[in-house]
Amino acid sequence: MTRSCTKHNYLVKDVRDLPRIIHEAFKIATTGRPGPVLIDIPKDIQFAQGEYFGPDEVTSSHAYNPRTKGEPSRIAEAVAMIARARRPIFYTGGGVINAGPRASALLREFQALTGAPVTSTLMGLGAFPAADPAWLGMLGMHGTYEANHAMHDCDVMICVGARFDDRVTGRLDAFSPGSKKIHIDIDPSSINKNVRVDLPIIGDAASVLEDMIAAWKAAGHQANKAPLGDWWRQIDEWRAVQCLRYNATESVIKPQHAIQRLYELTRGRDTYITTEVGQHQMWAAQYYRFEEPNRWMTSGGLGTMGYGLPAALGVQLAHPGSLVIDIAGEASIQMCIQELSTAVQFNLPVKIFIINNEWMGMVRQWQQLLHGERYSHSYSDSLPDFVKLAEAYGAVGIRCSDPAELDEKILEMINSDKPVMFDCRVEKNENCLPMIPSGKAHNEMILGDVEDIGNVIGAAGGGLV
Amino acid sequence: MTNAPASAYDMPPAAQAEQSATFALLVDNEPGVLHRVVGLFAARGYNIESLTVAETDRKAHTSRITVVTRGTPQVLDQIEAQLNKVVNVRRVHDITRDPNGVERELALVKVRGVGADRVEALRVAEIFRAKPVDTTLESFVFEICGAPSKIDKFLELMRPLGLVELSRTGVLSIERGVEGM
Numbered sequence: 289m290t291r292s293c294t295k296h297n298y299l300v301k302d303v304r305d306l307p308r309i310i311h312e313a314f315k316i317a318t319t320g321r322p323g324p325v326l327i328d329i330p331k332d333i334q335f336a337q338g339e340y341f342g343p344d345e346v347t348s349s350h351a352y353n354p355r356t357k358g359e360p361s362r363i364a365e366a367v368a369m370i371a372r373a374r375r376p377i378f379y380t381g382g383g384v385i386n387a388g389p390r391a392s393a394l395l396r397e398f399q400a401l402t403g404a405p406v407t408s409t410l411m412g413l414g415a416f417p418a419a420d421p422a423w424l425g426m427l428g429m430h431g432t433y434e435a436n437h438a439m440h441d442c443d444v445m446i447c448v449g450a451r452f453d454d455r456v457t458g459r460l461d462a463f464s465p466g467s468k469k470i471h472i473d474i475d476p477s478s479i480n481k482n483v484r485v486d487l488p489i490i491g492d493a494a495s496v497l498e499d500m501i502a503a504w505k506a507a508g509h510q511a512n513k514a515p516l517g518d519w520w521r522q523i524d525e526w527r528a529v530q531c532l533r534y535n536a537t538e539s540v541i542k543p544q545h546a547i548q549r550l551y552e553l554t555r556g557r558d559t560y561i562t563t564e565v566g567q568h569q570m571w572a573a574q575y576y577r578f579e580e581p582n583r584w585m586t587s588g589g590l591g592t593m594g595y596g597l598p599a600a601l602g603v604q605l606a607h608p609g610s611l612v613i614d615i616a617g618e619a620s621i622q623m624c625i626q627e628l629s630t631a632v633q634f635n636l637p638v639k640i641f642i643i644n645n646e647w648m649g650m651v652r653q654w655q656q657l658l659h660g661e662r663y664s665h666s667y668s669d670s671l672p673d674f675v676k677l678a679e680a681y682g683a684v685g686i687r688c689s690d691p692a693e694l695d696e697k698i699l700e701m702i703n704s705d706k707p708v709m710f711d712c713r714v715e716k717n718e719n720c721l722p723m724i725p726s727g728k729a730h731n732e733m734i735l736g737d738v739e740d741i742g743n744v745i746g747a748a749g750g751g752l753v
Numbered sequence: 754m755t756n757a758p759a760s761a762y763d764m765p766p767a768a769q770a771e772q773s774a775t776f777a778l779l780v781d782n783e784p785g786v787l788h789r790v791v792g793l794f795a796a797r798g799y800n801i802e803s804l805t806v807a808e809t810d811r812k813a814h815t816s817r818i819t820v821v822t823r824g825t826p827q828v829l830d831q832i833e834a835q836l837n838k839v840v841n842v843r844r845v846h847d848i849t850r851d852p853n854g855v856e857r858e859l860a861l862v863k864v865r866g867v868g869a870d871r872v873e874a875l876r877v878a879e880i881f882r883a884k885p886v887d888t889t890l891e892s893f894v895f896e897i898c899g900a901p902s903k904i905d906k907f908l909e910l911m912r913p914l915g916l917v918e919l920s921r922t923g924v925l926s927i928e929r930g931v932e933g934m
Contacts, residue, residue: 291785291788291789291792292796295840296840296841297785299784299785316840321838349781349783349814350781350840350841350843351843352840475838476834476837476838477831477834477835477837477838479834480827480831481831
């Protein structure tokens with residue numbers, strides 16, 4: 289049953305195999321393109337006695353050995369391509385995070401040498417600091433205007449540990465039409481899967497970036513100053529559009545405002561953010577700014593509602609003194625709400641920040657965009673009282689619906705040493721923008737001031753959700 | 754790089770016609786390995802045209818799977834990459850694209866007929882070096898071995914002569930020369 293959702297799985301038939309299998313399982317799960325490994329230990333093996341052997345004392349039963357070092361000739365070619373580029377861009381993904389903190393440090397170093405702008409997928413946030421002037425924000429369907437336009441118009445794209453997912457590329461035949469593409473990935477099956485690339489490099493992101501930096505220095509390359517200046521001027525024009533602006537009001541909390549205040553008030557603290565799936569997730573990705581890798585835990589391609597709370601518990605357990613916040617939606621949080629009991633039992637003071645608009649907002653947004661406002665099963669008429677629910681579990685409940693009280697109540701949440709559930713009542717019909725409508729290209733984004741959003745996507749795009 | 758087009762999109766579209774491909778896999782002989790390989794084809798919507806599997810080396814604990822599939826060149830590359838990703842798959846070899854690849858298949862063919870058709874069936878079988886392994890007064894069972902295309906051709910000739918039933922093993926493959934896989 290687990291075969292379709294694991295990287296590998298084992299059935300232990302003899303207790304003497306158990307030490308080897310456990311060591312192999314950890315190696316497979318954590319190396320190459322990481323993934324879950326399941327070990328099925330039957331009841332008779334659970335009761336059997338066996339001798340333990342360390343990782344160095346067992347011989348592997350298979351030939352698993354993923355390639356981590358990039359091909360030197362391709363690295364040299366890639367570096368020459370980047371040095372010649374007039375409009376380069378780094379498109380980075382979760383692979384940089386998976387390759388460890390060193391990969392993020394090397395990315396920053398290589399960016400500084402090349403002077404190219406950096407954008408990232410949802411999974412790669414934090415690999416490059418949001419405070420750096422070269423940071424363009426996230427790209428893709430709910431990415432920034434400047435990141436998507438830069439992707440569309442670039443001449444050399446350096447993709448590091450990302451996989452050209454459909455939420456990123458938009459319309460495939462209009463995806464960055466004039467660029468040469470370098471694709472660094474540890475998984476050969478990601479190469480040429482959705483988008484044909486000019487120069488694939490198979491390897492671990494940290495190892496390849498290290499070799500690229502060395503090759504860049506050895507060849508004496510310099511950043512291409514004059515054309516890069518033009519490129520940055522163009523990017524500044526796109527930035528001037530201010531695609532993330534929104535109209536804050538005094539009567540009701542805007543969800544974007546809620547995330548922004550949460551960010552400002554937790555800034556400078558040792559904070560980890562997890563999310564569930566939906567509009568709140570995209571707003572968190574847009575308005576919460578990450579400076580370091582591994583501070584952002586979210587369910588990307590799989591899109592599992594209910595991920596955020598258990599993930600927050602794991603993070604809190606690993607970092608007992610840190611501030612761990614699950615940015616949630618009122619629907620997603622109810623997928624694994626029972627874990628509140630775990631939080632209380634194990635004294636894990638996680639903060640659950642619920643962007644409560646009473647809708648499954650992303651579903652409602654799509655029904656508005658694509659299904660002629662025929663809303664179906666996206667409105668929740670009978671939500672629980674989250675404050676009472678938190679109290680019932682022995683946690684703290686806080687509710688806020690007044691923008692004037694928001695800061696004070698967020699601080700109350702942060703300063704509590706107990707698990708807190710924060711019911712943030714926000715504007716109900718806010719849409720998550722900007723957006724590349726499905727079936728459109730990167731340079732056909734819609735921004736926040738669209739009146740008739742229902743007519744933006746044509747019939748052809750409707751099939752591409 | 755000088756003659757290369759400015760972008761991957763300017764490359765002439767590769768012949769996107771579907772073609773058949775035979776992959777030989779060397780896998781660990783463990784329970785569930787075949788399931789993973791077949792499940793990979795099912796989950797990604799690739800079609801299996803033929804599949805053979807048997808243990809080939811007891812000491813090394815390996816089996817050999819030969820799988821015949823269809824797809825555009827891009828899909829076939831993707832299948833090869835995906836097969837290589839399975840932990841228990843030790844090697845993947847594309848036999849179709851290897852000039853040294855040899856493919857063979859065995860078929861048992863039952864033909865029913867009397868008079869001139871019966872004589873003709875036996876004559877065609879001789880030309881194809883098919884061996885009769887059973888006979889009655891009005892039927893033959895032939896055993897034929899060869900490249901899949903040869904078997905197809907044989908079946909085509911047998912059909913009007915009274916082909917009743919057919920059983921094929923699926924394709925086996927190996928490379929010419931001294932090197933092992």
